Amino acid sequence: MYDIIIVGGGIMGCSSAFHLTRADNNLKVAVIERDLTYSKASTTLSMANARTQFSLKENIQISMHALDVLEKFEEKMAVDDTIPSISYRREGNLFLVEEASRESAEQAFALQKELGCDVEWWTLEKIRERFPLYEPKAFIGGTFGPKDGHFDAYSVLMGYRAKARAQGALFVQDDVVEILAHRKQVTGVKLVSGEVLSSGIVINCTGAWARDVAATAGVDLPVYPVKRQIFALDTAVKPESPLPLTILPSGLYFRTETGGLILLGKSMAEDPVGYNFSWDDKRFMEVLWPELAEFVPAFDTLKLVRGWAGLYAENTLDGNAILGEWPEIKGFYLANGFSGHGLQQGPAVGRYLSELITAQTPTLDLSIFHPDRILENRPLSEHGLV
Numbered sequence: 335m336y337d338i339i340i341v342g343g344g345i346m347g348c349s350s351a352f353h354l355t356r357a358d359n360n361l362k363v364a365v366i367e368r369d370l371t372y373s374k375a376s377t378t379l380s381m382a383n384a385r386t387q388f389s390l391k392e393n394i395q396i397s398m399h400a401l402d403v404l405e406k407f408e409e410k411m412a413v414d415d416t417i418p419s420i421s422y423r424r425e426g427n428l429f430l431v432e433e434a435s436r437e438s439a440e441q442a443f444a445l446q447k448e449l450g451c452d453v454e455w456w457t458l459e460k461i462r463e464r465f466p467l468y469e470p471k472a473f474i475g476g477t478f479g480p481k482d483g484h485f486d487a488y489s490v491l492m493g494y495r496a497k498a499r500a501q502g503a504l505f506v507q508d509d510v511v512e513i514l515a516h517r518k519q520v521t522g523v524k525l526v527s528g529e530v531l532s533s534g535i536v537i538n539c540t541g542a543w544a545r546d547v548a549a550t551a552g553v554d555l556p557v558y559p560v561k562r563q564i565f566a567l568d569t570a571v572k573p574e575s576p577l578p579l580t581i582l583p584s585g586l587y588f589r590t591e592t593g594g595l596i597l598l599g600k601s602m603a604e605d606p607v608g609y610n611f612s613w614d615d616k617r618f619m620e621v622l623w624p625e626l627a628e629f630v631p632a633f634d635t636l637k638l639v640r641g642w643a644g645l646y647a648e649n650t651l652d653g654n655a656i657l658g659e660w661p662e663i664k665g666f667y668l669a670n671g672f673s674g675h676g677l678q679q680g681p682a683v684g685r686y687l688s689e690l691i692t693a694q695t696p697t698l699d700l701s702i703f704h705p706d707r708i709l710e711n712r713p714l715s716e717h718g719l720v
């Protein structure tokens with residue numbers, strides 16, 4: 335019998351296990367993860383970027399917390415002599431703004447400033463001066479977050495995992511095939527072997543698989559696995575300094591990767607729903623490269639080194655987290671639907687779930703993401719910045 339069973343050991347599962355065992359190291363917490371290589375987990379296939387540039391107050395606050403946690407992660411998450419090395423690079427995020435998005439960008443910028451974020455409004459001249467390879471004439475300016483940046487997602491995941499384990503969490507390699515409930519109370523999980531593990535609290539942290547897992551308890555989540563692709567490029571012309579994560583209004587984004595490569599991606603309407611991990615160089619050659627070369631003419635000569643595909647757990651109601659106890663099954667908690675920005679939400683989500691479950695006052699009130707809104711069909715709005 336466990337106090338808490340966490341299904342899925344990606345960033346959400348490991349951060350939750352860390353926070354729960356830190357809050358009370360007498361808690362019997364089990365994390366059940368079926369793939370210890372994490373070869374399909376979104377956590378390890380992501381762009382590993384954290385930014386405070388959102389337009390919903392709580393998303394901004396979640397990321398402010400992430401930047402703070404990342405800054406001190408190596409120091410705080412050591413286990414004995416093993417110190418995680420997370421390669422956190424604060425190389426910035428630059429959102430280009432076009433006339434059509436000026437108003438929403440100004441509103442988001444004002445809110446970020448009000449909340450104390452480090453963010454600057456840049457003119458075209460400033461963009462050209464800082465990043466001379468860019469040709470931003472199609473835009474009116476940009477917002478730049480100098481403290482935003484990227485990190486080694488696998489090392490952060492392993493950091494949470496190792497610390498949670500040192501604090502007493504049990505990690506089990508297995509496949510959960512059913513969430514068990516009786517009279518509207520969760521009672522445990524069934525494993526693929528048929529074995530049953532009992533617990534009055536189960537947290538669904540299964541990322542892009544969350545809908546299937548929730549369905550075994552009769553819960554209908556609007557969370558779908560959507561394929562997203564990333565491409566790694568070796569450009570003939572190398573920028574003088576690292577390029578920040580640069581996001582065009584079309585959704586094209588790119589940044590310098592450690593080692594001088596450029597990583598690039600774009601979410602597209604035709605991205606398929608399903609567990610599909612194939613990547614497609616034709617998309618890069620025919621669609622993304624011309625768009626990139628228009629904004630960075632020097633990148634008209636490059637080599638496509640490799641690519642990969644990962645899954646967004648796309649919340650089709652509003653693209654935001656679904657966080658908290660499912661109203662119709664006591665003890666069944668959800669940490670789902672993070673779409674394209676869940677990695678940076680791991681620290682705040684794990685802390686919040688732990689506070690809810692151990693009946694502490696939340697340090698950061700994230701009740702806006704409560705699953706009630708799914709049943710009430712009440713979407714949150716992020717003004718297109720998700």
Ligand SMILES: Cc1cc2nc3c(=O)[nH]c(=O)nc-3n(C[C@H](O)[C@H](O)[C@H](O)COP(=O)(O)OP(=O)(O)OC[C@H]3O[C@@H](n4cnc5c(N)ncnc54)[C@H](O)[C@@H]3O)c2cc1C
Nearest residue numbers: 342344345346376377380381383510541644675676677678
């Ligand atoms: C291409 C791409 C780029 C991204 N870029 C960013 C970014 O720059 N910044 C950012 O913040 N976010 C980004 N994201 C989103 C981010 O990666 C995810 O939101 C986040 O990692 C979700 O974490 P998770 O723990 O919910 O899911 P996952 O990391 O997918 O973990 C879920 C785990 O559950 C396990 N599991 C599933 N079903 C079962 C079962 N039945 N039994 C046992 N185990 C099970 C899986 O094996 C998996 O390991 C990106 C995502 C992708 C795909």
